[in-house]
Amino acid sequence: MFVKAIPEKCSGCMExxxxxxxxxxxxxxxxxxxxRVEKKSVTEDIPHLCTHGEDCNFECVDACKFDAMKKDxxxxxxxxxxxxxxxxCEKACPIGAVWIFEKKAYKCDLxxxxxxxxxxxxxxxxxxxxx
Amino acid sequence: xxxxxxxxxxxxLTVDLSKKEGKRQKISDAFAMKYLGGDGFGAYFLNxxxxxxxxxxxxxxxxxxxxxxxxxTAAPTAGKTSFFAKSPLTGGWGEGVMGGRIGFAxxxxxxxxxxxxxxxxxxxxxxxxxxEVMVKSAxxxxxxxxxxSTEEIKKDEGDVVVASIGPxxxxxxxxxxxxxxxxxxxxxxxGAVMGSKNLKAIAIKGSRDIKVADPEKMMELLDxxxxxxxxxxxxxxxxxxxxxxxxxxxxxxxxxxPTRNWREGVFDERKEIDPYYWAPRYxxxxxxxxxxxxxxxKAFVIKGKYEGALDGVEYETLxxxxxxxxxxxxxxxxxxxxxxxxxGIDTISAGGAIGFAMDLYENGILGEKDADGxxxxxxxxxxxxxxxxxxxxxxxxxxxxxxGVKRAAEKIGKGADKxxxxxxxMEPPAYDVRGIKGMGxxxxxxxxxxxHLRSGAYALELTGKFWKYEGVDRFSADGKGQEIADxxxxxxxxxxxxxxxxxRGMFLLDGFAELLEAAIGERMGESELLVIGERINNLxxxxxxxxxxxxxxxxxxxxxxxxxxxxVAKGSFISENEEKKMxxxxxxxxxxxxxxxPKEKTLxxxxxxxxxx
Numbered sequence: 001m002f003v004k005a006i007p008e009k010c011s012g013c014m015e016x017x018x019x020x021x022x023x024x025x026x027x028x029x030x031x032x033x034x035x036r037v038e039k040k041s042v043t044e045d046i047p048h049l050c051t052h053g054e055d056c057n058f059e060c061v062d063a064c065k066f067d068a069m070k071k072d073x074x075x076x077x078x079x080x081x082x083x084x085x086x087x088x089c090e091k092a093c094p095i096g097a098v099w100i101f102e103k104k105a106y107k108c109d110l111x112x113x114x115x116x117x118x119x120x121x122x123x124x125x126x127x128x129x130x131x
Numbered sequence: 132x133x134x135x136x137x138x139x140x141x142x143x144l145t146v147d148l149s150k151k152e153g154k155r156q157k158i159s160d161a162f163a164m165k166y167l168g169g170d171g172f173g174a175y176f177l178n179x180x181x182x183x184x185x186x187x188x189x190x191x192x193x194x195x196x197x198x199x200x201x202x203x204t205a206a207p208t209a210g211k212t213s214f215f216a217k218s219p220l221t222g223g224w225g226e227g228v229m230g231g232r233i234g235f236a237x238x239x240x241x242x243x244x245x246x247x248x249x250x251x252x253x254x255x256x257x258x259x260x261x262x263e264v265m266v267k268s269a270x271x272x273x274x275x276x277x278x279x280s281t282e283e284i285k286k287d288e289g290d291v292v293v294a295s296i297g298p299x300x301x302x303x304x305x306x307x308x309x310x311x312x313x314x315x316x317x318x319x320x321x322g323a324v325m326g327s328k329n330l331k332a333i334a335i336k337g338s339r340d341i342k343v344a345d346p347e348k349m350m351e352l353l354d355x356x357x358x359x360x361x362x363x364x365x366x367x368x369x370x371x372x373x374x375x376x377x378x379x380x381x382x383x384x385x386x387x388x389p390t391r392n393w394r395e396g397v398f399d400e401r402k403e404i405d406p407y408y409w410a411p412r413y414x415x416x417x418x419x420x421x422x423x424x425x426x427x428x429k430a431f432v433i434k435g436k437y438e439g440a441l442d443g444v445e446y447e448t449l450x451x452x453x454x455x456x457x458x459x460x461x462x463x464x465x466x467x468x469x470x471x472x473x474x475g476i477d478t479i480s481a482g483g484a485i486g487f488a489m490d491l492y493e494n495g496i497l498g499e500k501d502a503d504g505x506x507x508x509x510x511x512x513x514x515x516x517x518x519x520x521x522x523x524x525x526x527x528x529x530x531x532x533x534x535g536v537k538r539a540a541e542k543i544g545k546g547a548d549k550x551x552x553x554x555x556x557m558e559p560p561a562y563d564v565r566g567i568k569g570m571g572x573x574x575x576x577x578x579x580x581x582x583h584l585r586s587g588a589y590a591l592e593l594t595g596k597f598w599k600y601e602g603v604d605r606f607s608a609d610g611k612g613q614e615i616a617d618x619x620x621x622x623x624x625x626x627x628x629x630x631x632x633x634x635r636g637m638f639l640l641d642g643f644a645e646l647l648e649a650a651i652g653e654r655m656g657e658s659e660l661l662v663i664g665e666r667i668n669n670l671x672x673x674x675x676x677x678x679x680x681x682x683x684x685x686x687x688x689x690x691x692x693x694x695x696x697x698x699v700a701k702g703s704f705i706s707e708n709e710e711k712k713m714x715x716x717x718x719x720x721x722x723x724x725x726x727x728x729p730k731e732k733t734l735x736x737x738x739x740x741x742x743x744x
Binding site for chain 2: 008009010011013014015018019022023025026028030031032039043102120122123
C-alpha cells in the first residue's frame, strides 16, 4: 500500500502537510510532516512522499544504524525511541521522501492505513494504491 | 491564556530598516481578544504608528503584515494574510489581503505581525529566519520582475517564502502590488510603499510549531467544514471556472458588468473572456491559496500570439483589462494580466486607468501624440498589453496613468475628470453600482476607496438574500446604511481571522465560534464578534479622519449619474439624493454624526476613545 502523488492535479494548498503534522504531532508544522509539497514554478506543485518500496529497495531501512527505520508488512516507519536524526536515511532515500528536523526523521507512515493527506486532498492529487 | 495555549505566535516583530534592527514585543491576552489578528492588528498598529500627515512614500509610513488568527491552523480556506500602510493611491487607510504562504511562514517564525519602519539606504530585502533578522542587499534584484526576484532569493536562501515587489513598486506606481507566489496584496499601492523603503522583498523561514488549543476538536471541525465545502456548488463552479464563473450571469441576468470605462453595463463582445469558453481551452490545473480546499486560481497555458502567459485571470481582471477596455481577446487579457503580476501592479487599477485613457482618446481629450502612437480605441487588446508595460515602466503615457485616474485627470485637465471613475482615488472593481445601489454605498464607505471586499455585499445585493437579510432590492436606496455597516462588520471578522470571503456562503458567524474555541480555547459568539468587526471598521475610519478625510471625499464619480443604457438594468443610476440618503443612513447606523465623525458614545462602546484624541 502506498500514496501515489499526481503532481498535475496538485493545487499547492499545503493542506496535506498541515493535516499530516496535526494527525501525528497535534501541531501544524510542515517540517514535521511526512509529505512535502515543492512549489517548483507557477504551474508546478510537486508532492513528495515515501512510496514504501514502490520506487526503491528500502534503502533507508538498510542505511539506518540504530534500527530506527522499521519495515512492517510493506510499511516503513520511524521508531522515535531509537531515531537519532543522523541523516543516513535522508541521504539514502532515492526519491527524497525522508527529512530530518530537529534530530528526528520524518516520513510517511500511511496513518495506519487511512492516510489523512489523501482524505483531505480536494483535488484528487493523492491516491491510495492498495496491495 | 489564549495567546499561550492558542494558535498565536505570541510576538510582534518590528524591523527598523534605517537602523537595520529588529525588536520583539509580546502580545497580551487582552489585546488578542480585543483585536483577534490580521485586520484587527493592522487597524490597531497603523493608527498607533502612522501620523495622519505622513507622506505615504516617506520615512514615517510603516508597512504592516499580519496573518489572520486562523492562518496556520489547517482550518479550510483560512490562510489569508493582510498588508497595511497609509495608501499612496488614496492618501488614507491602505490594506491588501492575499492568500500566499508568507503570513503562514511569519506565524511559524513565531510572530503575529511584522511591522516595517524607516527606510533602507539602498535596495534591500528582509530575511527572517525564526529569531534571526537580517537586512540584506537587493541591488542585484532591483529592476527584476516579482517572480524572478522570488526565484533568485530562493536560490540564495534555500527554502524560504518570499513576498516581493516588481519594477512597478520600485518606480512607485501608485497602485503597485506585493506578490507572494502569484497571490497578491493588490489594492492601494502597498508595493509602492515597499519601493519607497528600498525594500525589494521579504523572505521568511519559520520552524516553530503552530499549536491550537484543542487539536482533536480542530481535526473534527476540519473534517466537517471540508465536507461542507467540497459538497457545495461553489466547489465545482470555482474549481472548473474560477472566480469569473458568474460573468455571463452578471451581463445577461443582472446587466451590471461595467464596460468601456463604465459607459455600458453589458459587454456584448464577452464570448471569449467568459471562463466557460477559455477554461476548457487553457486551464491546466487549479492553483490554491494556502489552506484552501476549494481553489479558484488557475494555471494557464496560452497558445498563439501571447503564448507563455501562465497565471489564470480572475473575475475582476476579466472586467478591468477586458470589458473596461472593450477588449474581447482572452489571449491579450491573459498577457496583460501576467505583465501586471510581473511588473507588480494592480490589475483592477491598471485596467481602470487604461479604460479611462481609451475613453479620453475616443473623446478627443487625448490625441495620438499623447498616446505615444498607440491606437487607444476601445477593443484594441494589443494596446492594453502595451499600456500595461508602459505603466509598469512609467514610460510616456504610462507614467501619467501610473498615478491613478484621479491624479491623471487633474494633470490632463480639459474636463478629463468627468471620465475618471474612482472613489477617493481608487479605481472600482467589476460591479456597475448604478444597478447595485447598496454596492454604490459600499464603494463610498469602504475605508480603502472603491472596493467590493470590505463589505462583500455584492452577492447579497445581486441575489437579494444573505445571512440575516432577505428581499433586498438592488435598485432601491432604502435600508442600505444598516445593511452595508452590518456587512462591513461581518467581513472585518473574515479578515481578522484570515478566512477567504468566497467561503462566506458556508462559514457564518456561528461556525466561527466553534473554530475559535478549538483554535484559542475561547468561544466567541456572533454578537461578540460583530462588536470586534465594528471596532475594526471604526478604527480604519478614524485613521482616514486623521489623514484629512471629510464627508465630501466619499462620493461617487460623475459616470454613476448617467443611466445604464441597455440590458436588464437599463435606466438605473444613483441620483445625488440617493447618494446623500444612503450615506446619511450609513452614518446613523454607524453611530457617527452627520459629518461622519464617530460619536463619543460609539467610541466608548467600542473602547477605542484613545484613538480619536
